[in-house]
Amino acid sequence: MDIYKKSLTQLAALLNSKQISSKELTRYFLKRIAKYDSKLNSFISVDEDYANQQADNADKLISAGKNNFLTGIPIAHKDLFSTKDIFTTCGSKMLEKYLPPYDATVVKKLNDAGMISIGKTNMDEFAMGSSNESSYFGDVKNPWNLEKVPGGSSGGSASAVAARLSPVATGSDTGGSIRQPAAFCGLTGLKPTYGSVSRYGMIAYASSLDQGGPIGKSAEDCAVIFDEIKGFDKNDSTSNHQIDFKKTQLNLTKDDVNKITIGIPKEYFSQEMNEDISKIIFQAIEEFKNLGFNIKDITLPDHRYSIPAYYIIASAEASSNLSRYDGVKFGYRCQDPISLEDLYFRTRKEGFGTEVKKRIMIGTYALSSGYYDEYYMRALKIRRIIRDNFREAFKEVDFIFSPTSPTTAFNIGEKTSNALEMYLSDVYTTPVNLAGLPAISIPVGFNNQLPVGMQIIGDYFSESNILNIANYFQKETDWHNYIPEEFNHE
Amino acid sequence: MSDWESVIGLEIHVQLMTKSKIFSSSSTAYGAVPNEQASYIDLGMPGTLPVLNEEVIKKAIEFGLAINGQISKKSIFARKNYFYPDLPKNYQISQLDLPIVEGGYIKIQNDQNIAKRINILRAHLEEDAGKSIHSKKDNCTFIDLNRAGTPLLEVVSEPDLRSANEAVEYMKKIHEIATFLKISDGNMQEGSFRCDANVSVKKYNDKELGTRTELKNINSFKFVEKAINFEIQRQIDLIEDGGRVIQETRLYDENKNITKSMRSKEEANDYRYFPDPDLLPIEINEKFIKEIKDGMPMLPDEKRVSYQEDHALTNEQINILLNNSDLSQFVDEVIKKSKIEPKKLMNYFISSIYLKMNKENLLIQDMTITPEDFCKIINAVEDKKISKGNIKQIVDILLTTKGSTEKIIKKFAKAQDDDLENIDSLIDKVISDNPKQVDDYKKGKTKILGFFVGQVLKIAKDSDPGLIKEKIIKILNKV
Numbered sequence: 001m002d003i004y005k006k007s008l009t010q011l012a013a014l015l016n017s018k019q020i021s022s023k024e025l026t027r028y029f030l031k032r033i034a035k036y037d038s039k040l041n042s043f044i045s046v047d048e049d050y051a052n053q054q055a056d057n058a059d060k061l062i063s064a065g066k067n068n069f070l071t072g073i074p075i076a077h078k079d080l081f082s083t084k085d086i087f088t089t090c091g092s093k094m095l096e097k098y099l100p101p102y103d104a105t106v107v108k109k110l111n112d113a114g115m116i117s118i119g120k121t122n123m124d125e126f127a128m129g130s131s132n133e134s135s136y137f138g139d140v141k142n143p144w145n146l147e148k149v150p151g152g153s154s155g156g157s158a159s160a161v162a163a164r165l166s167p168v169a170t171g172s173d174t175g176g177s178i179r180q181p182a183a184f185c186g187l188t189g190l191k192p193t194y195g196s197v198s199r200y201g202m203i204a205y206a207s208s209l210d211q212g213g214p215i216g217k218s219a220e221d222c223a224v225i226f227d228e229i230k231g232f233d234k235n236d237s238t239s240n241h242q243i244d245f246k247k248t249q250l251n252l253t254k255d256d257v258n259k260i261t262i263g264i265p266k267e268y269f270s271q272e273m274n275e276d277i278s279k280i281i282f283q284a285i286e287e288f289k290n291l292g293f294n295i296k297d298i299t300l301p302d303h304r305y306s307i308p309a310y311y312i313i314a315s316a317e318a319s320s321n322l323s324r325y326d327g328v329k330f331g332y333r334c335q336d337p338i339s340l341e342d343l344y345f346r347t348r349k350e351g352f353g354t355e356v357k358k359r360i361m362i363g364t365y366a367l368s369s370g371y372y373d374e375y376y377m378r379a380l381k382i383r384r385i386i387r388d389n390f391r392e393a394f395k396e397v398d399f400i401f402s403p404t405s406p407t408t409a410f411n412i413g414e415k416t417s418n419a420l421e422m423y424l425s426d427v428y429t430t431p432v433n434l435a436g437l438p439a440i441s442i443p444v445g446f447n448n449q450l451p452v453g454m455q456i457i458g459d460y461f462s463e464s465n466i467l468n469i470a471n472y473f474q475k476e477t478d479w480h481n482y483i484p485e486e487f488n489h490e
Numbered sequence: 491m492s493d494w495e496s497v498i499g500l501e502i503h504v505q506l507m508t509k510s511k512i513f514s515s516s517s518t519a520y521g522a523v524p525n526e527q528a529s530y531i532d533l534g535m536p537g538t539l540p541v542l543n544e545e546v547i548k549k550a551i552e553f554g555l556a557i558n559g560q561i562s563k564k565s566i567f568a569r570k571n572y573f574y575p576d577l578p579k580n581y582q583i584s585q586l587d588l589p590i591v592e593g594g595y596i597k598i599q600n601d602q603n604i605a606k607r608i609n610i611l612r613a614h615l616e617e618d619a620g621k622s623i624h625s626k627k628d629n630c631t632f633i634d635l636n637r638a639g640t641p642l643l644e645v646v647s648e649p650d651l652r653s654a655n656e657a658v659e660y661m662k663k664i665h666e667i668a669t670f671l672k673i674s675d676g677n678m679q680e681g682s683f684r685c686d687a688n689v690s691v692k693k694y695n696d697k698e699l700g701t702r703t704e705l706k707n708i709n710s711f712k713f714v715e716k717a718i719n720f721e722i723q724r725q726i727d728l729i730e731d732g733g734r735v736i737q738e739t740r741l742y743d744e745n746k747n748i749t750k751s752m753r754s755k756e757e758a759n760d761y762r763y764f765p766d767p768d769l770l771p772i773e774i775n776e777k778f779i780k781e782i783k784d785g786m787p788m789l790p791d792e793k794r795v796s797y798q799e800d801h802a803l804t805n806e807q808i809n810i811l812l813n814n815s816d817l818s819q820f821v822d823e824v825i826k827k828s829k830i831e832p833k834k835l836m837n838y839f840i841s842s843i844y845l846k847m848n849k850e851n852l853l854i855q856d857m858t859i860t861p862e863d864f865c866k867i868i869n870a871v872e873d874k875k876i877s878k879g880n881i882k883q884i885v886d887i888l889l890t891t892k893g894s895t896e897k898i899i900k901k902f903a904k905a906q907d908d909d910l911e912n913i914d915s916l917i918d919k920v921i922s923d924n925p926k927q928v929d930d931y932k933k934g935k936t937k938i939l940g941f942f943v944g945q946v947l948k949i950a951k952d953s954d955p956g957l958i959k960e961k962i963i964k965i966l967n968k969v
Binding site for chain 2: 088101102237320324330369376
């Protein structure tokens with residue numbers, strides 16, 4: 001039946017018509033994980049007992065006719081979403097044995113919808129990274145080429161869905177951590193507007209930028225999950241309570257399309273851009289044009305400053321957010337500390353990896369007295385300017401297209417020694433986080449057998465529109481249907 | 491010595507009287523089992539987020555209005571970063587730029603008993619830390635996080651205070667405002683009201699301020715006075731001996747009555763303040779401020795004037811009422827409903843209800859008596875239906891039984907009537923038993939009246955001496 005190829009809607013139909021039980025479906029994917037994940041390392045933990053128990057409950061609900069649309073369908077969670085009594089490591093030694101006492105709001109909502117938590121996916125340590133190489137639990141491989149990185153920081157989620165080890169997964173995006181791995185793995189990944197999805201229980205990296213969202217096989221699958229997790233949460237003051245979050249209707253018509261204008265920022269297609277990728281993106285833009293969309297050149301003049309601003313702001317917030325890991329209350333504690341200072345120093349020295357320490361130091365420096373104005377304040381100013389750039393652009397166009405990443409998936413180890421080059425792989429994604437806008441990455445072609453992703457940026461809280469045009473494109477094309485050969489069988 | 495002037499500014503930490511903490515729903519009640527009142531948020535568990543308790547904002551605005559301060563239309567929370575085991579997140583959510591209250595002042599009586607204006611720089615909100623309990627016996631430190639996240643309002647004065655005594659006066663004034671408006675319970679033993687004092691000295695003629703030291707965490711009026719006085723003298727002695735004051739944090743040792751160095755400026759933390767991204771700016775509109783203003787009782791200073799001028803209460807009486815707005819409200823009701831002169835009425839109140847409350851550590855809410863009840867009782871005294879001594883007895887009865895006040899008063903009035911009949915015959919007997927003294931009285935020796943009253947009181951112990959005296963005069967005049 002090739003269940004691994006099915007969309008969420010198709011799986012829901014199979015469950016609803018009782019052609020398959022949730023238990024069977026869950027076992028099916030657990031088996032795929034057991035069979036394939038040793039090649040990928042996309043999961044940090046898989047709690048089979050818990051998954052089976054959830055599946056039993058789901059089957060009861062289904063047979064009683066009390067099920068929701070998603071009841072019984074498995075999902076994988078990035079290992080920074082707190083899951084009650086299930087290890088949540090954040091990819092760090094610091095939290096290797098940490099059992100959260102509560103569920104993150106995103107997890108709770110998906111549990112309440114009846115979904116099965118099939119496992120916790122690998123990630124860059126504390127979501128800091130663009131290649132999943134900073135995880136304490138080892139590198140994750142890209143299913144399209146096991147020599148390549150899957151992207152980061154939601155590399156495990158992307159790898160798992162790309163290899164069809166889970167029908168869909170959650171991720172989080174601070175500077176591109178959903179979109180870039182989705183692009184590297186040939187998937188669709190939605191980074192919602194800041195404030196659309198509750199951050200409660202999602203272990204913080206940079207609070208003013210972090211946003212949870214889905215990584216799936218298609219825009220349609222992402223829409224289904226986004227609908228379930230979005231909305232105001234009283235536990236998160238920064239979640240938006242003014243927006244009336246309606247169910248996403250994927251019903252864009254030809255008439256609608258003719259009225260939509262897409263902006264192409266000239267700064268995003270500079271000479272630094274890989275020519276092959278540039279060609280593929282322009283082919284996709286041409287495709288959109290043929291479908292009836294209007295295309296317009298625009299400018300985002302100050303976007304070249306977004307990488308430094310992003311690394312200052314994110315690191316500053318991280319340096320404070322990660323202070324709580326001190327060996328006193330939870331998480332890793334060094335052996336036999338001889339004093340309070342010793343406890344602090346050794347716990348943090350031994351518990352954190354290099355990338356995390358680097359960013360804590362950058363952030364601490366940027367906030368220290370004497371440097372605050374020069375770094376942090378200036379970064380905030382740039383952030384406002386970038387927001388204004390977008391605001392101006394959205395007066396002229398409805399969406400902005402760009403590559404998701406300047407390259408396709410690179411080799412494992414290729415950029416670990418060159419931090420700057422690694423950071424530059426977020427050049428198209430970080431401005432979106434700084435502005436707090438929603439954006440999606442969709443697959444639009446291949447370069448050397450590696451997927452190329454295109455980013456669609458929309459105005460605030462326009463997820464529904466973004467999902468609609470992505471879906472419209474996917475109905476007419478099949479880039480999103482390709483599955484890496486090695487995993488394209490039962 | 492006298493050419494030295496001391497310059498003092500206080501930072502007072504006022505614990506706000508809210509049921510739950512500033513960013514979580516945990517209780518703020520004092521004295522619970524350690525760590526029983528610490529939620530995941532208070533513990534800083536990964537992924538948790540603070541959610542502001544709106545009650546805290548209301549209290550801060552009330553305080554701001556009471557000190558003639560400016561309520562910020564937009565106010566933001568910032569993180570103050572430093573590592574300490576009883577600070578679970580290793581940052582404290584506080585305010586730096588845009589505090590909720592800016593500016594303001596109160597008036598105190600200075601050392602020369604002249605009204606002096608003390609300016610207040612700001613009042614900002616923050617969360618309290620937990621407590622570290624160092625145990626020598628167990629050779630370890632215990633952490634109690636019940637207090638972590640308790641709402642504090644830090645009130646920062648300008649360096650306008652010129653003596654320890656002024657500092658105490660100022661602190662008492664802030665305490666009075668905070669407790670009278672129920673912004674804080676003001677309990678200093680439990681740490682709900684404590685202060686840091688910045689102290690420096692200079693010559694009177696000097697324009698520039700001297701180097702200051704900061705005295706940390708003083709939790710009584712008496713210690714504030716002693717600590718500051720010690721510190722002033724220490725600094726003067728130091729300078730006069732050719733030394734210089736270094737900027738540092740010092741701790742007051744109550745037992746030895748000295749201050750000692752805690753850490754110097756060089757060792758001070760760089761707190762790396764930055765706006766807390768987990769909390770939105772607090773936006774306060776005029777309407778909200780007005781609603782709070784309209785709901786506020788009269789301020790203690792205005793109330794004092796009203797008690798003095800409208801009701802002619804004594805200072806002692808006023809102080810009792812200004813210490814507790816519930817008492818003040820109760821007495822105000824009684825004054826409104828009764829025709830009795832307020833000063834007298836207040837005496838009745840102090841000798842009965844207030845005494846009982848203090849003796850048994852009760853609140854006025856615990857006393858089941860209403861202002862109406864109390865009016866009825868004291869009116870009965872004024873009408874001489876019952877004796878003054880009966881007030882206390884009736885108050886006691888009302889505390890334990892649910893009887894109607896009228897009935898209880900009637901019972902006492904009847905007993906008094908019966909007593910009075912007895913007293914009449916007793917007086918007759920005393921007079922007929924002592925013809926010599928009656929004679930003396932007739933001759934104008936009015937002092938002898940005391941003798942008769944004494945004789946009657948020997949037997950009728952609980953009777954009202956004034957009443958007996960009156961009766962004796964009447965009867966003697968008839969003899």
